[in-house]
Amino acid sequence: MNRRSAIKGILAVAGLGYASVIGVKYFIGQSNKDRRKLKAQAALIAELTNVIIPPTTTPGAKEALVHEFIISYMEDCSSMKEYNNFTNGLTELQENCVSNYNKYFENCTAVQKNEIVKDLDSDSGSTGIISKISNKLQGRSFYDILKSLTIEGYCTSEMGATQHLVYQLIPGKYNAITQLSKNQKSWATK
Amino acid sequence: MINQTPKNTFDAIVVGSGISGGWAAKELTEGGLKTLLLERGRNVQHIIDYTTALKSPWDFKNRGHLSEKELEERPVQSSHCDDTNKHFYVNDKEHPYTQVNPYKWIRGYQVGGRSLTWGRQCYRLSDLDFEANKKDGHGVDWPIRYNDLAKWYDYVEEYVGISGRAESLPQLPDGVFLPPIPMNAVELHLQEKIKAAYSDRVIINGRVANLTEAKNGRGPCQYRNLCSRGCPFSGYFSSNSSTLLDAQETGNLTLRADSIVKEVIYDETQKKAIGVVVIDAITKVETSYYAKIIFLNASAIATAAILLNSVSPSFPNGLGNSSLQVGHNLMDHVVNEGSYGTFDGLQDKYYEGRSPGTIYIPRFQNLDTKTKKTDFVRGYGIQGKGDRENWQSVDTVGFGASLKASLATPGKWEITLGGRGESLPNYDNKITLDPENVDQWGLPIIKVDFKYRENELAMLEDMTKASEEMLTKAGFKNVGSYRTYPAPGSAVHEMGTARMGHDPKTSVLNKNNQMHDVKNVFITDGSFMASSGCQNPSLTYMAITARACKYALELFKSDKL
Numbered sequence: 001m002n003r004r005s006a007i008k009g010i011l012a013v014a015g016l017g018y019a020s021v022i023g024v025k026y027f028i029g030q031s032n033k034d035r036r037k038l039k040a041q042a043a044l045i046a047e048l049t050n051v052i053i054p055p056t057t058t059p060g061a062k063e064a065l066v067h068e069f070i071i072s073y074m075e076d077c078s079s080m081k082e083y084n085n086f087t088n089g090l091t092e093l094q095e096n097c098v099s100n101y102n103k104y105f106e107n108c109t110a111v112q113k114n115e116i117v118k119d120l121d122s123d124s125g126s127t128g129i130i131s132k133i134s135n136k137l138q139g140r141s142f143y144d145i146l147k148s149l150t151i152e153g154y155c156t157s158e159m160g161a162t163q164h165l166v167y168q169l170i171p172g173k174y175n176a177i178t179q180l181s182k183n184q185k186s187w188a189t190k
Numbered sequence: 191m192i193n194q195t196p197k198n199t200f201d202a203i204v205v206g207s208g209i210s211g212g213w214a215a216k217e218l219t220e221g222g223l224k225t226l227l228l229e230r231g232r233n234v235q236h237i238i239d240y241t242t243a244l245k246s247p248w249d250f251k252n253r254g255h256l257s258e259k260e261l262e263e264r265p266v267q268s269s270h271c272d273d274t275n276k277h278f279y280v281n282d283k284e285h286p287y288t289q290v291n292p293y294k295w296i297r298g299y300q301v302g303g304r305s306l307t308w309g310r311q312c313y314r315l316s317d318l319d320f321e322a323n324k325k326d327g328h329g330v331d332w333p334i335r336y337n338d339l340a341k342w343y344d345y346v347e348e349y350v351g352i353s354g355r356a357e358s359l360p361q362l363p364d365g366v367f368l369p370p371i372p373m374n375a376v377e378l379h380l381q382e383k384i385k386a387a388y389s390d391r392v393i394i395n396g397r398v399a400n401l402t403e404a405k406n407g408r409g410p411c412q413y414r415n416l417c418s419r420g421c422p423f424s425g426y427f428s429s430n431s432s433t434l435l436d437a438q439e440t441g442n443l444t445l446r447a448d449s450i451v452k453e454v455i456y457d458e459t460q461k462k463a464i465g466v467v468v469i470d471a472i473t474k475v476e477t478s479y480y481a482k483i484i485f486l487n488a489s490a491i492a493t494a495a496i497l498l499n500s501v502s503p504s505f506p507n508g509l510g511n512s513s514l515q516v517g518h519n520l521m522d523h524v525v526n527e528g529s530y531g532t533f534d535g536l537q538d539k540y541y542e543g544r545s546p547g548t549i550y551i552p553r554f555q556n557l558d559t560k561t562k563k564t565d566f567v568r569g570y571g572i573q574g575k576g577d578r579e580n581w582q583s584v585d586t587v588g589f590g591a592s593l594k595a596s597l598a599t600p601g602k603w604e605i606t607l608g609g610r611g612e613s614l615p616n617y618d619n620k621i622t623l624d625p626e627n628v629d630q631w632g633l634p635i636i637k638v639d640f641k642y643r644e645n646e647l648a649m650l651e652d653m654t655k656a657s658e659e660m661l662t663k664a665g666f667k668n669v670g671s672y673r674t675y676p677a678p679g680s681a682v683h684e685m686g687t688a689r690m691g692h693d694p695k696t697s698v699l700n701k702n703n704q705m706h707d708v709k710n711v712f713i714t715d716g717s718f719m720a721s722s723g724c725q726n727p728s729l730t731y732m733a734i735t736a737r738a739c740k741y742a743l744e745l746f747k748s749d750k751l
Contacts, residue, residue, distance in 0.1 A: 052589045053597075069253060076257040114590070121589050147589065155581040155597060156247035156254075164598055165581070169246055174413040174543035176372035185598045186580045189247065190415070190544060 035075040035083060041090055042067055047106050048093075049150045051117045058164040061154050069153035070146070081139035089142020093120075121147075161188035194465075194480045200226040200444065201746065202483040203466055205451045205496065208303025210715045210731040211487030212429025212437075213346070217739035218483070219442035223746065226444045226479055227437070228468060230488075231299030233447040234278075234306065236430040240420030242274050250274060269680070270296045271307075275418045278306050287491075288624060290639035294679030295491060301447055302430040303489070304682065305728075307418040310399040310426050310546065311573070312352045313725035314343050314363040318557065323721050326567050329519065329615030330691040332720045333701035336363065342733040350427045350732065351405040353547065354397030362552040362571075362725070369402045370395035371547035375539035376576035376603040381549070383664035388554075390561050396548035396573065399427035408432065415544035426546065448472050450631055453500040454484060454509050454711065462710045462751075463509070469631045482751050483710055483742050487735070490520065490716040491621050494687035495636050498623050510688075510705035515698050517622055519615040519689055520638070521722040523681035524570075524646040527674055528608040529657035531666030532579075536603055540578060548573045551607075551660075553724055555652070566648040570611030570724045572657060578603050605666065609653025612724040613646050615686055640678050650675060683727050685716030703738035710751045714738050 038045075049061035049070070061067075074083055093116070097105045101112055108116065120143040135141075140148070154160040161167040165188035201223035204214045215227045233239075247253055254272045261268050267279040280297045287295055298304040317336045324331040340363070347366040356364040373381060373395060381393040400417070401409030401424075408424035408431060417426050424431040437443040448471040455478065457464045465480035486493045494517040500509035508516050555561055555569035563569075579601025586593060619641065623634040642650070654671045661669045691697025694706035699718050705711045714735040716727060723730075745751045 053594050054590055056591055056594060058594075069251075072251050073253075073255060076259075077252050077255045079258070117589055147586070151581060151586060151593075151597065152253060158246070158248045161247060164594070167246070168543075169244070169414070171413045171543035174371065174411075174541070174545055176374045176541055176545070177378075178540050178542050180538050180540045180600065184540065184600065186578075186584075186600045187544075188580070190577060190580065190582070 038071050038074055038087065042071060043106050044090060044094070044104070045070055045146075047113065048117070048146060049153070051113050052147055052150045053154045053160075059159045061150055061160075064154055064157040064159040066150055066153035066157060066160075069157070070149045073149055073153075074145075078145075079139055082145055085139050085142050086145050089146070092142070155188060193478065198477065198479050200224045200479065200481040202226070202485065202742075203228065203479055203481040204485045204487060205466065206230075206303065206487035206489065206492070206715065207301045207429055207434065207445070208298075208487065208489060208715070209305040209308065209429060209728050210735045211303070211485070212305060212433035213732050213735040214485040214487055214712075214714060214739055215437040215443060215445075216433040217736055218485070218743070219437040219440040221739065221743040221746075222442065223483070223743070224442050224444070225437070226446060226481065227434075228449040228451055228466070228479075229301045229303075229445070229447045230450040230471060231280075231301065231303075231447065233445075234300045234302050234420070234430060236424070236428075236435065237420070237422050240422055241277070243416065243419045243422045245274070245419075266294050267296060269294065269676070270682070271418075274416075275307060278418065278420070284630070286629060286635055288627070288635055288637040290637055291641050292677040293638040293640045294677050295638060295684070296679065296682045297489075301434070301445065302428050305428040306420055306430060308428075308682075308728060309726060310417065311548070311550075311726035312347070312350070312354075312365075312397050312399050312729040313550075313552075313571075314365055315339070315723045315725055315730055316361050316363050318361045318553075319721060319723040319725075322568060323615070328567070329721050330689065330693065330696050333690050333692045333697075338701070339730070339733055339737065342737040343729065346729065346732040346736055349406075349432070350399050350729075351401045351403075351409070352397055352399050352729075353395075353402040355395050357392070357394050357552075359392075359394075359552055361557055365397070367397070368405070371398065371400065371402060371545055373549060374541045374545070374576055375536045376533055376578075376605055377549050377574075379533065379536065380574075380576065380605060380660075380664050384551070384660055387660075387663045390557075391551055391554035393549050393551050393574075396550045398547045400546045401425055401427075406432075411546060413543035413545065415546045417546055450633070451488065451496055452476065452631075452633060454486075454496060455480075456500065456502040456505060456509055456708065458502065458504055461504075463708050469633075471631070474631060483712065483746060485735075485738075485742075486711065486713045486717070487715045490684045490687045490719075491636060491638065493713055493715055493717045494621050495623060495634075497688065499634060505707070510698060510707040510711060512707050513695055513698055515617075515689060515696065517687050518617045518620045519686040520619045520621060520640055520684060521613040521615060521686040521719065522640070522678050523683045523722060523724060524609075524611040524613050524642055524650055524678075525676060525681045526609050526650055526654050526657075527672035527676055528606045529654060529661060529669065529671040530604060530606045531661035531669040533603040533605070533666050535665075540600055545575075548575050550574075563652070566645045566652065568612040568614070568645070568649075568724070570609045570649055570653045572607050572609050572653065574605060574607040576603060576605040605661065607657040607661065609650070609657065610681060610724055610726070611646065611649040611653060612722050613642065615689065615721055616643060621687060638679075642678055683716070683722070685719040685722060685727060688713050688717035689720045690718045691720060702741045703734060704741075712738050712742055
């Protein structure tokens with residue numbers, strides 16, 4: 001698959017249309033509030049979340065359906081800026097996958113997926129003043145959005161909250177001071 | 191034209207079913223009066239209508255976040271609500287008001303009002319507060335002192351159920367308490383360190399209307415800390431869980447929801463108020479109701495608006511407004527966003543259950559000559575809460591299995607402190623009506639014109655500095671503060687718009703919460719406050735409502751109204 005047609009494929013999947021290849025950012029930046037197109041990226045988002053929070057002795061993000069929350073959040077709640085950052089980030093990610101590995105992220109090996117996320121992760125995490133100003137003006141970056149929504153979506157999912165963390169719907173009592181036991185897990189809610 | 195029939199005539203009318211209106215309804219119905227309780231919002235039945243109370247985080251599609259559309263409909267309320275409790279907050283688009291300067295008017299239009307979502311902190315005022323106006327000349331002298339209210343504080347506390355501990359502090363009188371909600375390890379640590387480092391201040395258990403023991407078939411608290419969704423265990427006090435049920439039990443209560451009070455009807459020949467005009471919120475049909483006694487408990491801004499909209503030949507500037515003080519002297523506690531710090535020790539300690547309480551540092555400024563501040567008068571208290579970081583605040587380094595493990599590991603202890611300061615009565619802080627602009631019911635839009643001034647701003651600076659200093663002295667790390675200050679109104683303690691006073695020329699109400707000009711109209715929501723204190727005010731509203739009802743009942747029974 002050559003790069004051009006691969007991108008065409010990705011964009012078609014994303015529902016963005018071939019015409020936008022030249023000016024992806026421009027096109028998405030101009031898009032209205034029709035955000036339903038992200039659902040087509042569910043498999044990609046699910047794979048990404050599963051690299052950030054993989055299955056271990058407890059379920060990973062994909063099994064906890066974190067991608068469904070992320071899509072819902074991006075569609076309903078995010079600012080248009082961050083929605084655009086997110087969709088542009090996905091497109092760019094797939095472009096990089098195709099140019100580096102000649103396949104989509106979903107089809108990469110576990111090692112390749114890890115490399116890709118590692119790259120994204122090492123570029124992020126700046127909390128300096130310039131990054132804060134930039135976030136305010138332009139919204140958080142693609143990866144910052146992805147990572148924070150993955151953490152939130154996982155820890156508030158039924159599997160994450162009840163299997164990886166500890167959750168009590170009705171504690172019934174308050175022991176203000178307890179002795180922390182070995183390997184005691186964190187409470188899911190405050 | 192008056193069309194009074196047995197069907198639309200009652201002994202008493204109470205406008206508003208929030209925390210003070212609920213008390214008025216209870217006291218008046220238990221005193222034998224046929225009482226009509228009017229609420230502008232929808233009905234909310236205790237437990238039945240707490241639709242989100244038992245939901246878990248994953249039951250909310252967006253995990254509690256409001257959607258863009260919901261945010262757009264709630265430019266004001268959205269700082270105080272989320273997807274789990276938004277049904278107890280108004281849609282700002284449907285209920286517009288004008289902000290001359292930024293002012294958050296947080297509202298809950300439903301039966302129970304904001305008693306469903308209140309912070310539940312209950313502190314008595316003291317004579318330090320009741321004498322403040324007289325001593326420093328701001329506002330007018332309170333016509334009552336602590337002694338006038340002490341037994342009424344006892345009375346409502348005994349009924350409400352307030353957890354707390356007696357401390358013998360002159361600036362914060364003790365009350366009738368259920369066992370306190372205990373402090374956790376880091377809160378106790380801070381308490382000890384503050385005690386060692388300062389002679390002028392202490393940390394006490396917050397006094398909250400959460401039941402640490404069952405009371406009158408309510409509670410106990412289940413330590414879910416989800417109070418603002420309504421409690422299916424009746425674990426905290428609200429009109430819905432308590433006063434309204436008791437009022438209904440008497441058989442004397444008629445509750446009418448979706449009933450917006452347009453104005454109070456004044457009769458020129460009898461020289462008193464004879465009823466109210468109600469607009470049905472849904473059909474928009476107007477109906478008049480009549481009674482010998484009228485209690486206004488619509489909350490400070492709305493009550494003032496009703497008075498200003500009640501124009502008659504005797505009161506061209508609004509009912510009972512010969513003083514021209516109605517709508518003026520609006521106050522709201524000045525609050526900072528808070529200071530924080532983390533603590534490295536106590537790593538072997540944790541807790542079980544979610545406390546709905548706080549810790550509290552009672553006012554420690556301007557108590558006496560030793561604690562005198564040069565840059566502001568009056569003072570502030572500080573509320574706080576400590577816990578251990580969980581996934582919401584723990585450092586999230588990297589990705590993969592190591593990140594995942596860190597999410598499940600209890601993090602550092604952290605504590606946040608937030609000041610709540612007194613705001614001074616100022617004639618220029620006011621609400622007025624804008625007759626050129628009307629809402630969907632044809633009622634004039636309310637204009638809120640409010641600003642914090644020098645004294646409040648100095649206090650704001652001081653509370654932030656003091657909080658940081660205490661955390662640093664107590665060995666906390668990463669100490670800092672959110673320096674963005676919330677807009678006025680954020681404390682949701684608006685008050686003062688129909689103040690009490692000795693002199694009818696400078697105040698609206700007398701010492702019994704009667705209007706100086708119209709003796710059968712009583713106002714016992716926050717409007718009556720002649721000064722704001724720095725304490726959370728609901729307890730005082732409840733106590734003074736019970737007191738005013740007793741007085742009104744005596745007048746009614748001796749036919750003096």
